[in-house]
Amino acid sequence: MTLKTDGFFVLPGAFDDDVFAQVLTDWTVRFGTATASKSFILLDCHDQSLRVSGQMLIETDGTLQLLQGNGESWVQNSTAKGRFVQELLCGSVREALQGFPELRALTGIGAGRVENRSLTILDDQQKTQVRGDLMALSCKTGRATIIRVQRLRGYDRAFVAVCSALTEMGGNADGVEAVFQALFPGMVPYQAKPEVRLGQTEPSVQVATDIIRTYLTVARRNEDGVIADVDTEFLHDYRVSLRRVRSVLDLFKGVFSERQSAELKQVFSDLMAPTGRVRDLDVYLLEKDIYFNLIPSKLHVGLDVMFEQFEKQRAQELSRLSRRFRSAAYDRSMNTLIELFSVTDRLEPGPNATRGANEYACALIWKRYRKVCKLARSINEETPDKAVHDLRIDCKKLRYLMEFFAPLFARKRFKLILKPLKKLQDSLGLFNDYSIQQEALLDFVSQQSNAQGQVQAQLGMAVGGLIAVLDQRQRAERDRVIASFQQFDGPDTRHLFRSLFHHKKE
Amino acid sequence: MKIIACYSNKGGVGKTTTSVNLAYAYARAGKQVLLCDLDPQGASGFYLRVKPSKKLTEARFFEDVKRFVNAIRASDFEGLDVLPANLTFRDFDVFLSRMRNKRSRLKKALIAAGSDYDVIILDCPPNFSTLSENIFKAADEIVVPVVPTTLSERSFDQLVSFFDEHKLRKKKLRAFFSMVQRRKTLHHETMDMMRERYRRRFLKCVIPFAADVEKMGQHRAPVSVYAGRSAASAAYQALYEELENGVVSGK
Numbered sequence: 001m002t003l004k005t006d007g008f009f010v011l012p013g014a015f016d017d018d019v020f021a022q023v024l025t026d027w028t029v030r031f032g033t034a035t036a037s038k039s040f041i042l043l044d045c046h047d048q049s050l051r052v053s054g055q056m057l058i059e060t061d062g063t064l065q066l067l068q069g070n071g072e073s074w075v076q077n078s079t080a081k082g083r084f085v086q087e088l089l090c091g092s093v094r095e096a097l098q099g100f101p102e103l104r105a106l107t108g109i110g111a112g113r114v115e116n117r118s119l120t121i122l123d124d125q126q127k128t129q130v131r132g133d134l135m136a137l138s139c140k141t142g143r144a145t146i147i148r149v150q151r152l153r154g155y156d157r158a159f160v161a162v163c164s165a166l167t168e169m170g171g172n173a174d175g176v177e178a179v180f181q182a183l184f185p186g187m188v189p190y191q192a193k194p195e196v197r198l199g200q201t202e203p204s205v206q207v208a209t210d211i212i213r214t215y216l217t218v219a220r221r222n223e224d225g226v227i228a229d230v231d232t233e234f235l236h237d238y239r240v241s242l243r244r245v246r247s248v249l250d251l252f253k254g255v256f257s258e259r260q261s262a263e264l265k266q267v268f269s270d271l272m273a274p275t276g277r278v279r280d281l282d283v284y285l286l287e288k289d290i291y292f293n294l295i296p297s298k299l300h301v302g303l304d305v306m307f308e309q310f311e312k313q314r315a316q317e318l319s320r321l322s323r324r325f326r327s328a329a330y331d332r333s334m335n336t337l338i339e340l341f342s343v344t345d346r347l348e349p350g351p352n353a354t355r356g357a358n359e360y361a362c363a364l365i366w367k368r369y370r371k372v373c374k375l376a377r378s379i380n381e382e383t384p385d386k387a388v389h390d391l392r393i394d395c396k397k398l399r400y401l402m403e404f405f406a407p408l409f410a411r412k413r414f415k416l417i418l419k420p421l422k423k424l425q426d427s428l429g430l431f432n433d434y435s436i437q438q439e440a441l442l443d444f445v446s447q448q449s450n451a452q453g454q455v456q457a458q459l460g461m462a463v464g465g466l467i468a469v470l471d472q473r474q475r476a477e478r479d480r481v482i483a484s485f486q487q488f489d490g491p492d493t494r495h496l497f498r499s500l501f502h503h504k505k506e
Numbered sequence: 507m508k509i510i511a512c513y514s515n516k517g518g519v520g521k522t523t524t525s526v527n528l529a530y531a532y533a534r535a536g537k538q539v540l541l542c543d544l545d546p547q548g549a550s551g552f553y554l555r556v557k558p559s560k561k562l563t564e565a566r567f568f569e570d571v572k573r574f575v576n577a578i579r580a581s582d583f584e585g586l587d588v589l590p591a592n593l594t595f596r597d598f599d600v601f602l603s604r605m606r607n608k609r610s611r612l613k614k615a616l617i618a619a620g621s622d623y624d625v626i627i628l629d630c631p632p633n634f635s636t637l638s639e640n641i642f643k644a645a646d647e648i649v650v651p652v653v654p655t656t657l658s659e660r661s662f663d664q665l666v667s668f669f670d671e672h673k674l675r676k677k678k679l680r681a682f683f684s685m686v687q688r689r690k691t692l693h694h695e696t697m698d699m700m701r702e703r704y705r706r707r708f709l710k711c712v713i714p715f716a717a718d719v720e721k722m723g724q725h726r727a728p729v730s731v732y733a734g735r736s737a738a739s740a741a742y743q744a745l746y747e748e749l750e751n752g753v754v755s756g757k
Contacts, residue, residue, distance in 0.1 A: 123555075123557075125555040125556075125557065125726075126555060126726075127554075127555035127556060127557075127582065128582045152579075152580035153578055153579060153580040153587055154576070154577070154578055154579030154580060154587075155579065155580065
C-alpha cells in the first residue's frame with residue numbers, strides 16, 4: 001500500500017496538542033484516539049544506506065513501514081524469510097527499496113515504542129479542511145513525533161496555516177534525518193570511506209598517521225558483523241580498510257623509518273592473512289548463480305558437489321575467524337595499533353616525514369601515473385598476462401593515492417580523472433578475477449583428487465567446463481583492457497594529470 | 507470522462523439527494539468524481555458541508571477555467587470533489603442566452619475544467635431553460651427521479667415531449683422512481699402504468715421514501731455514511747450498479 005502526503009514534519013520530543021490547537025484559532029483541531037502503543041524496530045543496513053538516502057524503515061507487529069521525507073510512505077507485511085531486501089515478501093515496501101544494496105542485510109539499528117493518532121482540522125461547518133496523522137516514537141535515548149498532513153483540494157489556506165503552525169512549534173520539514181537525531185542522538189553512522197581532513201602543507205607523516213588511524217577504526221567497526229555473520233560486506237569492508245592501511249605503508253615511502261615500515265607491513269600482513277580464505281569463499285558463494293549459468297545444465301551436478309564443499313568450508317573458516325576476532329590477544333593488538341597511530345610522535349619518522357602533503361602527493365601521484373602509462377602502452381596481443389596483472393596493481397596504487405589525497409585537490413577535476421580510471425580498473429579487475437578463478441578451480445580439483453590424481457567424473461567435467469569458459473572470457477577482457485586504457489590515455493586526462501600533479505620548477 | 511446529469515423539471519423529487527448519494531457511490535467504487543452544484547440554492551454543497559463559492563460567478567463558470575478549477579473543493583470522502591454553487595448561478599439563463607453557441611457552452615466548460623475526473627455529476631435546477639438545454643446536450647446520461655404521482659407523471663410527459671420536439675436523444679433519459687411508498691396503491695398503479703408507457707426509459711431500481719434519506723440534512727453526509735445498512739443506502743448502491751454496469755440487484 002502506498003500513501004502520499006503533502007506535508008512531512010518531525011518534532012523532537014512529545015507533541016503538545018494544546019499549543020497546536022491554540023495556534024490554529026480559525027479552525028477546530030480534533031485528534032483521534034491513540035492506538036495501543038506498540039514496540040517498533042528501526043531497520044537499516046550497517047552503513048545506514050536508508051538513512052543516508054532520506055528513508056526510514058520500521059517494523060511493528062508484523063508490518064513494515066517505509067517513510068520518506070517527501071511524505072511518501074509504503075506499508076506491507078513483514079513476515080520475511082530473510083534479512084535481505086530481495087528476500088522480503090513481495091509488496092510495496094520491497095518494490096520501493098529496489099535500489100537498496102543487494103549484499104547488505106537489514107538489521108535492527110534501534111528500537112522503541114510507537115503510538116499513532118489521526119488528526120483532523122475542521123471549519124465551522126465541521127467540514128474537514130486538512131487531514132493528517134501523528135506518529136509518536138519513543139525510546140530510551142529520545143522522543144520524536146512524525147506529523148504527516150494532507151492537502152485537500154480547495155483548502156489551501158488551512159493547509160498553509162497547519163504547516164506554519166507545525167514549523168512554529170519547532171517542526172522540521174527536512175525529512176527523516178531529524179527522527180534519527182531526536183531518537184538516537186549518540187548514534188554515529190558507519191562510513192566505509194570517511195573523509196580524512198588534510199591540510200595543504202601538513203607534514204606527510206601526519207597524513208599517513210591520520211589515514212591509518214581512520215581505517216583502523218573503520219576495520220574495528222566491522223568485527224561484530226563478521227562474528228554475527230550478518231552479511232558478507234562486513235568482512236569485505238574490514239579487508240578493504242586494512243588494505244588501505246597497507247597501501248599507505250607501501251606507497252608513502254620514506255615517511256616512517258625503514259625499520260618501522262618493515263615491521264608495520266608485517267603486522268598488517270599478518271592481520272590480513274587469516275581473512276583471505278573466507279572472503280574467497282564468500283565471493284564464490286555470492287556468484288553461485290553466475291557459475292551455474294556459465295555451463296550447460298548437464299554439468300550442474302558437479303557444481304552442486306563443489307558448492308556444497310564451499311559452504312562447508314566457509315562455515316569452518318568463518319568460525320575460525322570469529323574465534324580470532326573474539327580473542328583477547330587480537331583485541332589487545334588492535335588497541336595497541338590504534339594507540340600507536342593516535343599521535344605521530346610515537347612513530348619513527350623517515351626522510352620524507354616532514355614533506356608538505358600537497359607537494360608529496362603530487363610527486364607520488366605523478367610518478368605512479370607515469371608508471372601506469374608506460375606499462376599500459378607496452379601491452380599488446382603478445383604481452384604475457386603478468387604485465388596485465390602488474391598494470392592492475394599499479395592502477396590500484398594510483399587510485400589509492402588519489403583517493404587518499406583527494407581532499408587536497410579540486411573535486412570536479414578529480415572526478416573527471418577518476419571516471420576513466422575506474423573503468424580501466426573494472427576491466428582489469430575482471431581480467432584478474434577470471435584468471436584467479438581458474439587457478440582456484442584447478443586448486444580445488446587437485447585437493448579433491450585421489451593419490452593417482454583422479455577426480456569424480458562429474459566434478460571434473462563441471463570444473464573443466466568452467467575453466468574453458470573463464471579462459472575465453474579472460475581473453476576477451478584483455479582486448480577491453482587495451483580499449484579502456486586508450487580512453488584513459490586521452491589528451492584531456494593527460495592534460496588534467498599534468499596540470500594537477502606536475503608543476504615544473506622552472 | 508462521463509457526465510451524468512441529475513435532472514427533473516419538477517421540484518422536490520429528490521434530485522439533490524440522488525446527486526450526492528450517486529456521486530458517493532461512484533467515488534466508493536474508486537472513481538474520481540466531481541459533483542457540480544448548478545442549483546443556486548446550493549443544497550448538495552450543504553449536504554457535504556462545503557460552503558458556497560464566493561468567487562465563482564456565472565460568467566467565470568463559463569469563461570475562466572482557472573477560476574472554475576480553483577473553486578473545486580475536496581469533500582470529506584476519498585475521490586469525491588465538489589464544485590459548490592453560487593447565488594449568481596440563478597442568472598445562468600440570462601447569461602447563456604446572450605452567448606454564441608449558447609447550447610454547447612456547459613459541455614465546453616466541463617471538458618476544459620474537469621479533465622481530472624472520471625465522472626462529473628450535475629445537480630441541476632428544476633426548469634426548462636437555456637441551462638437545461640445545455641445540460642441535455644452536455645450529459646451522457648440524464649438521471650431523472652420520478653415520484654409516482656400524477657403531477658410527476660405529467661412533468662415526465664413534458665420532458666419526453668421536449669426531447670421529441672427538440673430532436674434530442676431520448677436514450678440519454680434514465681428515469682427511476684423516487685420517494686416510493688410501498689403502502690400507497692396510487693404509487694404502485696402509477697409505476698405500472700408509466701413502466702408500460704415508457705418501456706425503455708425506466709431503470710428497474712426504485713428508491714424508497716425513507717426517514718434515513720430525510721436525515722441527510724442533519725448528518726450532512728451521504729446516507730451510506732451514517733446508515734450504511736439501511737434500505738435507502740442499498741437502493742442508491744443499486745442505482746449506481748444499474749447505471750454503471752446495467753446490473754439489477756436481487757432485491
